[in-house]
Amino acid sequence: MKNVRKKLCLLLALLTAALSLTGCHGSRGLEAFQIPEAFDTSRDYEITFWAKNDTNKTQTDIYKKAIADFQELYPNITVNLRLYTDYGKIYNDVITNIATGTTPNVCITYPDHIATYLTGINIVVPLEELFADSRYGLGGSEVRFDGPAQEEIIPQFLDECAFNEHYYAVPFMRSTEACYVNKTYVETLGYTLPETLTWDFIWEVSEAATAQDSEGNYLINGQKVLIPFIYKSTDNMMIQMLKQKGAGYSTADGEILIFNDTTEELLYTVAEHAGTGAFSTFKISSYPANFLNAGQCVFAIDSTAGATWMGTHDPLSDISEEALVEFETAVYPVPQFDPDAPQMISQGPSVCIFNKADDQEVLASWLFAQYLLTNEVQIAYAETEGYVPVTSKAQGSAEYQDYLSRCGEDNSTYYDVKIKASRLLLEHVDETFVTPVFNGSASLRDAAGQMIENVTKSVKRKETIDDAYMEKLFADVTSLYRLDQGGQEAAGRADLGPLPATAVVLLSALGITWVLIGAYAAREALKKRKNKQNHH
Amino acid sequence: MKKCLLATLVLTLVLALTGCGNDSSSNNGDTDAKSEGVMTYAEYVAADLDTQVVIEAYVQAKQSWWENQATVYAQDHDGAYFLYNMACSEEDYAKLTPGTKIKVTGYKAEWSGEVEIIDATFEIEDGNYVAPALDVTSLLGTDDLIAHQNEFVSFKGMTVEDAGNGSAFMYNWDGSGEEGSDLYFNVSLNGNTYTFTVESYLCGPETDVYQAVKALEIGQTVDMEGFLYWYEGVNPHITSVTVK
Numbered sequence: 174m175k176n177v178r179k180k181l182c183l184l185l186a187l188l189t190a191a192l193s194l195t196g197c198h199g200s201r202g203l204e205a206f207q208i209p210e211a212f213d214t215s216r217d218y219e220i221t222f223w224a225k226n227d228t229n230k231t232q233t234d235i236y237k238k239a240i241a242d243f244q245e246l247y248p249n250i251t252v253n254l255r256l257y258t259d260y261g262k263i264y265n266d267v268i269t270n271i272a273t274g275t276t277p278n279v280c281i282t283y284p285d286h287i288a289t290y291l292t293g294i295n296i297v298v299p300l301e302e303l304f305a306d307s308r309y310g311l312g313g314s315e316v317r318f319d320g321p322a323q324e325e326i327i328p329q330f331l332d333e334c335a336f337n338e339h340y341y342a343v344p345f346m347r348s349t350e351a352c353y354v355n356k357t358y359v360e361t362l363g364y365t366l367p368e369t370l371t372w373d374f375i376w377e378v379s380e381a382a383t384a385q386d387s388e389g390n391y392l393i394n395g396q397k398v399l400i401p402f403i404y405k406s407t408d409n410m411m412i413q414m415l416k417q418k419g420a421g422y423s424t425a426d427g428e429i430l431i432f433n434d435t436t437e438e439l440l441y442t443v444a445e446h447a448g449t450g451a452f453s454t455f456k457i458s459s460y461p462a463n464f465l466n467a468g469q470c471v472f473a474i475d476s477t478a479g480a481t482w483m484g485t486h487d488p489l490s491d492i493s494e495e496a497l498v499e500f501e502t503a504v505y506p507v508p509q510f511d512p513d514a515p516q517m518i519s520q521g522p523s524v525c526i527f528n529k530a531d532d533q534e535v536l537a538s539w540l541f542a543q544y545l546l547t548n549e550v551q552i553a554y555a556e557t558e559g560y561v562p563v564t565s566k567a568q569g570s571a572e573y574q575d576y577l578s579r580c581g582e583d584n585s586t587y588y589d590v591k592i593k594a595s596r597l598l599l600e601h602v603d604e605t606f607v608t609p610v611f612n613g614s615a616s617l618r619d620a621a622g623q624m625i626e627n628v629t630k631s632v633k634r635k636e637t638i639d640d641a642y643m644e645k646l647f648a649d650v651t652s653l654y655r656l657d658q659g660g661q662e663a664a665g666r667a668d669l670g671p672l673p674a675t676a677v678v679l680l681s682a683l684g685i686t687w688v689l690i691g692a693y694a695a696r697e698a699l700k701k702r703k704n705k706q707n708h709h
Numbered sequence: 710m711k712k713c714l715l716a717t718l719v720l721t722l723v724l725a726l727t728g729c730g731n732d733s734s735s736n737n738g739d740t741d742a743k744s745e746g747v748m749t750y751a752e753y754v755a756a757d758l759d760t761q762v763v764i765e766a767y768v769q770a771k772q773s774w775w776e777n778q779a780t781v782y783a784q785d786h787d788g789a790y791f792l793y794n795m796a797c798s799e800e801d802y803a804k805l806t807p808g809t810k811i812k813v814t815g816y817k818a819e820w821s822g823e824v825e826i827i828d829a830t831f832e833i834e835d836g837n838y839v840a841p842a843l844d845v846t847s848l849l850g851t852d853d854l855i856a857h858q859n860e861f862v863s864f865k866g867m868t869v870e871d872a873g874n875g876s877a878f879m880y881n882w883d884g885s886g887e888e889g890s891d892l893y894f895n896v897s898l899n900g901n902t903y904t905f906t907v908e909s910y911l912c913g914p915e916t917d918v919y920q921a922v923k924a925l926e927i928g929q930t931v932d933m934e935g936f937l938y939w940y941e942g943v944n945p946h947i948t949s950v951t952v953k
Contacts, residue, residue: 230885256887459821463941491821492941630828633759634816 202294203528206535208306212315218537219251220278223266225522227478228258229489231557235550243544246317250537252279260286260522264615271296276527278538284334284607285615287341287525292612298526299339303539311543320543321564329602330563334523336610342523344563345545346554348478349517349598349605350409350507353461353590357500358382358393358471369512370505372414375402375472376442379451382471394468394498400453402446403461405475407454408622409518412608414439415621416518417510422621427611429656431621432647440628440646444638447629456626457633463491468498474507476520477559477594486584504593506601519598519605521560552576556586559594568599613656620654741786744834747812750787762817762826766790767838768809769861770936770948773910774802780910781805782859782936783813784840789859791825791938793818801833810836823939824858842934850901854943862937862945866953867896867903869929877925889914892922896931905933908946921950929953 222240226232233256240252255277257263264286270276271293282290290297304323308315312322323331326344334342352370359366362381367374379401384392391399404410411431415422418439421430446452455461461473462482473483481489484502509515524545526538544550551562552573562568577596581589598605608614627646632638651657743749747765748756756762766783773780779797783790792813797805805811815829842863848854849864872879878894880886882904892907912918925931935947 226885228881228883228885230883233885256885256890258881258885457818457820459941463821496941630759630816634761635759 202296203530205295206298206528207532208302208309209532209536212309212536212540213533214247214249216533217249217251218534219253220534220538220541221253221255222541223255223257223263223277223280225257225260225263225281227558229481229557232554235553235557238553239545239550242549243318243541246544247537247540250541252541257281264289278527278529278534279542280525280527281345281522282342282525283520283615284336284342284523284610285618287523288336288610288612288614290525290527291337291341295528297341298528298535298539299341300334300343300526300539301340304340309536309540311546316540316543318544318547320547321566325564325566326546327563327565327568327602329519329605333519333607342525343542343546345522345524346478346551346560347519347521347563347598348476348558348560348594349519349601350406350413350474351477351480351559351594351597352505352507353465353473353475353480353483354503354505355465355468355471355500356503358468361393362471366503366505367512369515370508371512372442372508372510375508376446376451378471379446380449383449383451393471396467396469398464398467398469400450400458400464400469401471402452403454403458403464403470403473404452404625405455405461405473405479406622407456407625408618409520410474411436411439411621411625412618413507413516413518414510416606417516423609423611423614423617425609425611427609427613429617429651431617431656432651436624437643440624440643441638443625444628444632447632452629454626454629457629460491462487465502466490466498467492467496468500477598478521480504480559480591480594481557481588484588484590486588487590488585488588502590504590504597506597506604515601515604517601517605519602519607521563548572555595559591559598561595561598613658616654617656620650620656623650623653744812750785753790753817754788756817758817758819760817761814763812763814764790764826765810765812765834767836767840768805768807768811769840770807770911771802771805772908774799779805782861783811784838784860786838786840789840789857789861789937791823791859792829792831793820793825793827795826795829795831797831804833808837808839810834810838821940822942845937846898849898849903849943854937855939857937858939860937862935864896864898864905864933864945867898867931867933869925869927869931870895870897870902871927877927877929878922892919894922894925896933903943903945905935905945905947906938908938911936911946912948918947918949921952922947925950925952 224236236254240254243252244250260283263280263282267276267280267290271290287297303309304311306313312320330344330347334340334344354366356366359378362378364378382393382399382401386392389397393399412422415435418435420435421433423430443452461470461475462479464470465473465483466485466487481487485497485499506515507517524542526535526542529535546564548567548570551564551567552570554560555562556576562573567573577592579587580592581587608618624646628638743765747763753762753764766785768781769784770782771779772782774797777796777798778794779802780794781792783792795813795815811831812834813826813829813831815826818825818827840861842861843857844865845854845857845862846864846866869877872894874884878892880890880892882893889909891909893904895902895904907919907922930953932951932953933947934949935945938944938946
């Protein structure tokens with residue numbers, strides 16, 4: 174983890190120009206990929222794999238081992254690994270490289286991001302024909318490893334990779350969010366954790382935890398610092414609350430519905446508890462794990478893929494040993510409005526393949542992507558965090574079942590919080606959901622979180638939160654994320670500066686052409702009218 | 710487009726080198742008399758978190774710029790400021806050379822122990838000052854060190870230790886990175902070991918310090934300069950290393 178908030182991608186400076194040129198160059202694009210008759214093993218291929226890890230050495234080692242094992246099976250394919258620790262950086266680098274025709278071959282990504290990549294022509298390879306190919310497809314006869322058949326990929330996870338009537342990715346790992354609870358504090362405050370956490374319960378306990386003595390020390394921990402409830406990903410917070418409330422977020426084809434009365438009501442609730450100091454966010458305060466482990470937080474919501482950072486005995490920690498506080502950690506699904514109908518987000522990395530002029534190179538890429546679904550890779554990677562494998566083949570394997578059964582045997586491989594986090598998702602797969610994917614969905618997600626961040630900051634700054642504030646907030650966020658531009662991907666925030674010269678020239682030429690066409694049409698119409706008048 | 714790319718990359722390189730080329734010479738000639746409505750450093754320190762602050766300071770190094778937001782180390786004669794994601798056009802960013810005086814209006818915040826100014830705007834003023842590196846070696850491990858948070862400082866006569874992987878540095882905190890990632894290395898003094906960082910946006914792989922740290926050997930004695938960043942404790946962002 175180690176403070177990646179400050180890590181900003183300077184390549185974003187190129188994003189605007191890159192996006193513009195993608196549009197200019199994308200009028201023809203590459204030819205659509207066609208599955209070759211046979212994989213030509215007489216040739217050598219060099220492919221690039223852009224991979225995301227959670228700043229976790231074990232994960233990078235697994236990628237390297239997967240590459241080495243794959244290259245043993247396919248000595249004519251060399252895989253070059255490029256490591257990232259942030260999905261946003263991958264997204265921005267991909268967009269930049271689409272413009273220059275230098276996309277990676279295989280890339281860990283999110284479906285929301287692929288929707289933007291698809292604004293170019295034949296940029297991302299649709300995979301359904303590859304899935305079904307009897308020789309090189311999933312479980313195909315010519316594949317040199319024991320990969321899963323299509324029906325062995327968990328259907329919900331695979332469906333998350335389908336949009337615009339195609340599969341544009343395969344799932345690699347899946348996670349959800351968990352609420353990591355300092356159970357010791359909850360019980361000290363006189364509460365008993367319910368079977369299902371509710372928002373009301375969390376707000377009530379969080380408010381109770383804010384009691385201080387006359388010197389400003391919190392009664393629950395005897396320290397000057399306490400944030401009872403911290404949320405890491407506020408976009409997920411808003412998305413899940415809206416889903417649980419049955420309120421609007423967006424339609425499948427990109428109509429924005431988020432600016433509604435329920436959103437406003439939720440933001441007022443956030444404001445109320447931010448105002449008392451009961452609630453804050455990662456962006457405003459820091460990593461939930463750091464506060465939780467220092468005994469400065471009661472409810473920490475973060476990805477199940479962050480489980481190894483949670484709890485007194487976690488294998489990974491950013492705070493000093495002296496700052497660690499002993500407590501019992503409970504792992505719960507995110508809080509619910511209706512405990513009888515729980516709903517939680519499904520997230521985690523997927524893998525897409527970028528199209529190239531050489532179909533053989535694309536096939537080599539597909540073979541490697543498919544290799545990432547083998548039990549060897551799936552189980553090893555899933556065990557690094559609170560992830561779950563995406564195939565029933567891996568989930569049901571004796572090796573993975575043995576791993577799950579050994580929960581709590583040690584504080585590393587079998588760390589109980591991590592395995593409980595994985596189990597949480599395994600037990601609730603049918604209660605997971607994803608948001609619609611469309612060109613612009615990544616910006617809408619950012620906007621959802623930004624509203625919570627803004628309200629929380631404003632309350633801390635003693636600003637008035639009222640209807641006028643909400644109206645302005647909605648307008649500001651709409652503008653900032655260009656949500657009023659109907660499906661036009663903002664690729665981040667607005668204020669993209671002046672158009673590049675090439676785009677200006679192109680647009681000017683188009684404008685002049687239309688003016689000339691108009692002038693010609695008017696002239697012809699005038700001539701006809703004159704002729705008609707003359708004939709009468 | 711190629712020209713645009715080239716120009717941006719060159720600019721990035723120049724800015725990064727500027728950030729790491731901070732010599733410790735002081736070019737004073739400016740006093741720290743504050744304009745009307747501007748806080749003294751003491752008033753800034755005393756201000757509550759989440760309140761609006763107005764300060765005047767001198768740019769010492771630039772860490773990054775994107776989407777019209779700049780992250781900058783600034784300092785006056787009394788103390789230092791970390792300006793995180795300050796509103797800044799690319800054109801203005803180019804003007805923020807070391808020593809440039811700026812007036813900043815923003816909100817005081819704290820993130821993992823790092824006190825900073827966020828949601829800020831700025832204007833350039835007349836004046837120039839480059840702070841000399843303050844030797845804080847003797848303050849390592851003491852409660853007094855935090856008073857110098859974000860200042861340009863030096864550490865002298867420290868010993869390079871095993872980074873945890875048998876060598877003198879690691880890419881990222883656990884070795885999970887690669888060329889271009891942050892560099893983490895351990896140095897000790899009087900039996901206590903501290904983790905220092907080459908922050909890759911402040912000083913990327915093209916800088917002398919990045920290459921110098923990669924060339925370090927366990928057991929060497931080094932002098933270092935950098936900015937006294939904080940993350941769950943002191944986490945200096947080093948901008949130069951000299952092997953003794």
